[in-house]
Amino acid sequence: MDFNFTEEQDMVRDGLSRLVREQYDWETRRKAIASSAGWRPEVWAQLAELGILGMPFSEADGGFGGGAIDAMVIMEEFGKGLVVEPFVPTVVCAGGFLKHGGTTAQKEEHIGGIVAGSSVFAFAYAEPRGRFDYADLETTAKKDGAGYVINGHKAVVMGAPWASHLIVTARTGGERRDRSGVSVFVVAKDAAGITTRDYVTVDGRRAAEVYFENVSVPADALIGAEGEGLALIELVTDEAIAALCAEACGAMKVAHAMTVEYSRQRKQFGVPIGSFQVLQHRMVDMYTAYETAVSLTYLATLRLGSGEVERKRAVSAAKVGVGQSARLIGQEAVQIHGGNGVTDEYAIGHYFKRLTIFDSEFGNVDHHMKRHVALG
Amino acid sequence: MNLEFTAEEQAFRDEVRAFIAESHPKELGDFGMREDMTREEMVAWHKILGTKGWSVPAWPVEYGGTGWTPTQRYIWSEENARANTFMPLPFGVSMVGPVIYTFGNAEQKAQHLPGIRSGEVWWCQGYSEPGAGSDLASLKTTAVRDGDHYVINGQKTWTTLAQHADWGFFLCRTDPTAKAQEGISFILVDMKTPGVEVKPIKLLDGGYEVNETWLTDVRVPVENLVGVENKGWTYAKFLLAHERSGIAGVARSKRGVEKLREIAANETLDGAPLIKDFDFAKKVSQLEIDLAALEITELRTLAGEQAGKGPGPESSILKIKGTEIQQRLTELTLEAVGTYSAPYYGSIANDTGSNEYAVGPAHAQHAAATYFNMRKTSIYGGSNEIQRNIITKMILGL
Numbered sequence A: 001m002d003f004n005f006t007e008e009q010d011m012v013r014d015g016l017s018r019l020v021r022e023q024y025d026w027e028t029r030r031k032a033i034a035s036s037a038g039w040r041p042e043v044w045a046q047l048a049e050l051g052i053l054g055m056p057f058s059e060a061d062g063g064f065g066g067g068a069i070d071a072m073v074i075m076e077e078f079g080k081g082l083v084v085e086p087f088v089p090t091v092v093c094a095g096g097f098l099k100h101g102g103t104t105a106q107k108e109e110h111i112g113g114i115v116a117g118s119s120v121f122a123f124a125y126a127e128p129r130g131r132f133d134y135a136d137l138e139t140t141a142k143k144d145g146a147g148y149v150i151n152g153h154k155a156v157v158m159g160a161p162w163a164s165h166l167i168v169t170a171r172t173g174g175e176r177r178d179r180s181g182v183s184v185f186v187v188a189k190d191a192a193g194i195t196t197r198d199y200v201t202v203d204g205r206r207a208a209e210v211y212f213e214n215v216s217v218p219a220d221a222l223i224g225a226e227g228e229g230l231a232l233i234e235l236v237t238d239e240a241i242a243a244l245c246a247e248a249c250g251a252m253k254v255a256h257a258m259t260v261e262y263s264r265q266r267k268q269f270g271v272p273i274g275s276f277q278v279l280q281h282r283m284v285d286m287y288t289a290y291e292t293a294v295s296l297t298y299l300a301t302l303r304l305g306s307g308e309v310e311r312k313r314a315v316s317a318a319k320v321g322v323g324q325s326a327r328l329i330g331q332e333a334v335q336i337h338g339g340n341g342v343t344d345e346y347a348i349g350h351y352f353k354r355l356t357i358f359d360s361e362f363g364n365v366d367h368h369m370k371r372h373v374a375l376g
Numbered sequence B: 001m002n003l004e005f006t007a008e009e010q011a012f013r014d015e016v017r018a019f020i021a022e023s024h025p026k027e028l029g030d031f032g033m034r035e036d037m038t039r040e041e042m043v044a045w046h047k048i049l050g051t052k053g054w055s056v057p058a059w060p061v062e063y064g065g066t067g068w069t070p071t072q073r074y075i076w077s078e079e080n081a082r083a084n085t086f087m088p089l090p091f092g093v094s095m096v097g098p099v100i101y102t103f104g105n106a107e108q109k110a111q112h113l114p115g116i117r118s119g120e121v122w123w124c125q126g127y128s129e130p131g132a133g134s135d136l137a138s139l140k141t142t143a144v145r146d147g148d149h150y151v152i153n154g155q156k157t158w159t160t161l162a163q164h165a166d167w168g169f170f171l172c173r174t175d176p177t178a179k180a181q182e183g184i185s186f187i188l189v190d191m192k193t194p195g196v197e198v199k200p201i202k203l204l205d206g207g208y209e210v211n212e213t214w215l216t217d218v219r220v221p222v223e224n225l226v227g228v229e230n231k232g233w234t235y236a237k238f239l240l241a242h243e244r245s246g247i248a249g250v251a252r253s254k255r256g257v258e259k260l261r262e263i264a265a266n267e268t269l270d271g272a273p274l275i276k277d278f279d280f281a282k283k284v285s286q287l288e289i290d291l292a293a294l295e296i297t298e299l300r301t302l303a304g305e306q307a308g309k310g311p312g313p314e315s316s317i318l319k320i321k322g323t324e325i326q327q328r329l330t331e332l333t334l335e336a337v338g339t340y341s342a343p344y345y346g347s348i349a350n351d352t353g354s355n356e357y358a359v360g361p362a363h364a365q366h367a368a369a370t371y372f373n374m375r376k377t378s379i380y381g382g383s384n385e386i387q388r389n390i391i392t393k394m395i396l397g398l
Helices: A007-023 A026-033 A041-049 A070-083 A087-101 A104-114 A229-265 A277-301 A310-334 A337-344 A347-358 A365-374 B009-023 B039-052 B068-084 B090-103 B106-118 B231-242 B250-266 B276-305 B315-341 B345-352 B369-380 B384-394
Strands: A123-124 A138-146 A147-158 A163-170 A184-186 A194-200 A206-217 B121-124 B142-146 B149-156 B167-173 B185-188 B197-200 B212-219
Touching: A007 A041, A007 A070, A070 A087, A070 A277, A087 A104, A087 A123, A087 A163, A087 A184, A087 A229, A104 B039, A123 A147, A123 A206, A147 A163, A147 A184, A147 B315, A163 A206, A163 B167, A184 A206, A184 A229, A184 B149, A194 B345, A229 A277, A229 A310, A229 A347, A277 A310, A277 B384, A310 A337, A310 A365, A310 B369, A337 B369, A347 B315, A365 B276, A365 B345, B009 B039, B009 B068, B068 B149, B068 B250, B068 B276, B090 B121, B090 B167, B090 B185, B090 B231, B149 B167, B149 B185, B149 B384, B167 B231, B185 B212, B250 B276, B250 B315, B276 B315, B315 B369, B315 B384, B369 B384
Parallel strands: A123 A163, B121 B167
Antiparallel strands: A138 A147, A138 A163, A147 A206, A163 A184, A194 A206, B142 B149, B142 B167, B149 B212, B167 B185, B197 B212
16 A cells, blocks of 8 residues: 655646646636637647646657556646646547557557647537437447448537547447447547537636537547447546546645635634634535545546456546535535625636536536446 | 415415416516526516506505515415516615615605605615625724715625616714614615716626625715614614515425426436436435425414514524525536536627527526526525524524
8 A cells, every 4th residue: 555656746746736836827817718719728838848748648659658646646736726728638538548449550640749739639428418328329420431421419528629639439330328339439620521619618618519410530530449439438438537536636625725714814703704613614524525535536546447347436436426525615615705705706616616517527426326336 | 274275365376376477578588587687677577566566565555565464475476486577676675665664754755665666766785895794794884974965985795786776775884983783874875976886796607796886985965864873783684684584485496496307307317307317306306395394484484474473583594494495406407407517608699699509408508607606695695604693592592
């Protein structure tokens, strides 16, 4: 047993922490998310330069040989600053598909661009009527000569407005919700037949509805075996969940600290509100919720390489527990901030919103409770 | 003991239901509150009720009240919730109106009550200050007597919908030497007076429903003082008690649960309606159980009122449970819409320059914004922590 981080991981954390503190201050972030671009490509370039975007790839693939623990360290720092840049869609999701399912040629084609920061990916998996079931797909990819033709509508594709490429899931066979017949493709976003409707998300990011109309892709756009994509999707999304849990932990840590600080400053009835025992105990409950969320995030991250059942149980446990903590901490932080908590001006409301939307990504508390139950 | 309404009360329900069906403007639709509502839309139903003589049911008959029993008023609010009407705002009807007819002089009654009844005059509430929220009595805005005027200086905050207000009622310190609750006066201010400045506060849902109100050397005639100088705290407390009754929002929440069930019937999980999912259905049932408990608790309070007992500190229970249920309702609605909780629909409407929402089902469009917005309910009107303090002191005697 060892809960220590390596020297390299500590260095990554310190470097990122400095970057977020110095270049991602609240006013700068506010301006960036309100700008027409909605993000800062120069920050992305800097992350590439610092080696952050290449961290979880093996040296053989052109990366720096890190893994899930490094991604956890990175995402926690991003969570603290509510960083909107698309690390999870690009590095964790697209990177994960390439690492676990990509051919040598696909890796060569795409990983270099991810590491260098020149390729940005979004992961188009959700559908309007699929809820959280990755196999509940109406999008189809039909065999057409050597390649495929994709048709369908993908919902709330996070980071799609910034993306150069998409990873898209589609049904190549079987019936809706069948475990088999699901395939994964990589496609350039400017491919003929793809249209998007871009928008802002309530937590300050950008997303899009993505429509595929007779989009022709070559045979080598397929990642993994045709019709056998579901296990790969489950593995990659489990990695994404672990990363998002780490991000939520970072956000919860800051939300809690801000609340404690506010309770020291804010005076009512002649004393700081932090001197009221009823608020003290609630901030203690928030702290406990944060610490247990960190523990579950460690558990999920450290079990990503375990067998399928063990991995899924740990990841679902984390998504449930972190989801519950995120809700408690978000709501209580706003409540203890009083009226200021519901304004746009105070940062706490933005942490609350990010922690709210976390629950709807890759399956909410109920969904993962069911998966945990089903795994026995 | 029984829960049934009397035949007369049933007949009354039929009457108001028919009236609403006939008179509620179709173009106002069935939307309750919408972020982009105009002032005209918000007062449309109020004005119709003013003409009918039903805009201020709780007022004494001599000032335009309907003389309904508390049970009849309850039925009235239930039927309005059922039709999702936009009810008269509380600032005139339930707040300053009762203060004026109880503590105001004849001139003030003649000047202000008709406009409140008719919906012609829009009022706002100048209570909270940046440093005085739950601890209202620590307010710092001053009103200094200068001949036949008060000169008011200070800053108020959370002034709801003040951007539309014609008049405001303000708590101001008129005796700076007195201790906190004493030395406060209740003053009516024409919002067009020079020195009154209203600045919108953007809320976390992206909307603008509250404001900062700055008062800089605002000269107000002394006739605008309500009641006795330095006795404003008494009137403020009277008003807060009125504010709390009706804050439970039972009828609206019942309507909200119906809507939640509709949404959950249209969302799918594993190819079946979400409402068929046991885990989700269980949470809706829990909400209904809590709401049933709240409803009967409110009816017990009403029965007490009918028997001549005023709303006491137990109305704090209604505030706590009522707002918890309202918040839980928006939380479950957000959960029901799943993936489509994330888009910020404000940005989508602006993109197209039209009213078109091309993203997600219509029922998802206000889910996140409403969830965020309703966090205010456990903070405003005396935070739920303050309500618990009231129960601790007044009921438990601790």
